[in-house]
Amino acid sequence: KQEVTQIPAALSVPEGENLVLNCSFTDSAIYNLQWFRQDPGKGLTSLLLIQSSQREQTSGRLNASLDKSSGRSTLYIAASQPGDSATYLCAVSSRTGNQFYFGTGTSLTVIP
Amino acid sequence: GAVVSQHPSRVICKSGTSVKIECRSLDFQATTMFWYRQFPKKSLMLMATSNEGSKATYEQGVEKDKFLINHASLTLSTLTVTSAHPEDSSFYICSARAMGGQGDGYTFGSGTRLTVV
Numbered sequence: 001k002q003e004v005t006q007i008p009a010a011l012s013v014p015e016g017e018n019l020v021l022n023c024s025f026t027d028s029a030i031y032n033l034q035w036f037r038q039d040p041g042k043g044l045t046s047l048l049l050i051q052s053s054q055r056e057q058t059s060g061r062l063n064a065s066l067d068k069s070s071g072r073s074t075l076y077i078a079a080s081q082p083g084d085s086a087t088y089l090c091a092v093s094s095r096t097g098n099q100f101y102f103g104t105g106t107s108l109t110v111i112p
Numbered sequence: 113g114a115v116v117s118q119h120p121s122r123v124i125c126k127s128g129t130s131v132k133i134e135c136r137s138l139d140f141q142a143t144t145m146f147w148y149r150q151f152p153k154k155s156l157m158l159m160a161t162s163n164e165g166s167k168a169t170y171e172q173g174v175e176k177d178k179f180l181i182n183h184a185s186l187t188l189s190t191l192t193v194t195s196a197h198p199e200d201s202s203f204y205i206c207s208a209r210a211m212g213g214q215g216d217g218y219t220f221g222s223g224t225r226l227t228v229v
Contacts, residue, residue, distance in 0.1 A: 034218060091218075104154075
């Protein structure tokens with residue numbers, strides 16, 4: 001069974017700092033990987049989607065990479081802002097795309 | 113982009129009553145929708161996969177008689193928590209997969225906070 005782990009569980013950084021969130025998964029046979037943001041008590045907002053054939057995706061200050069063979073993905077946030085404070089979840093879908101496995105999340109706090 | 117609407121966002125009910133949560137895909141058809149449950153400070157756990165026009169597929173350990181799922185149309189799936197108890201209090205989130213376009217990504221509803229008193 002696919003297991004998804006995120007490190008660190010919590011992270012606190014000063015505003016303006018660049019940071020990296022890590023995600024690892026045990027089964028490399030994935031369909032795609034998706035990074036989400038979740039604000040307290042809210043649903044999920046999709047940030048970036050990487051297909052299994054892709055190596056990275058970028059959106060604004062966010063860059064996500066995927067190394068399928070090693071079972072790793074990173075989310076890079078440049079020039080962090082207090083508004084970036086949230087929980088970040090990565091999730092991988094099975095090869096058929098019909099099963100979705102979430103990581104444990106990284107709680108990010110950006111200090112003004 | 114694809115939008116999934118989930119209602120209600122918050123509900124408080126008495127123990128023993130039933131609660132229905134709706135999940136709608138607003139601008140796309142979703143033959144398959146997914147229901148997740150999230151405990152405090154925990155990640156999302158898939159409860160069941162809702163298939164339009166057929167029975168839902170439940171994950172191991174999820175009581176299908178407790179959590180009734182109906183997917184009667186291509187844009188609506190409902191989750192009914194029957195005879196709710198305090199231990200059913202949780203955050204429930206639905207999602208649907210928008211096919212094609214740039215990526216077959218999953219879109220999530222805004223979640224429903226259920227509190228059973």
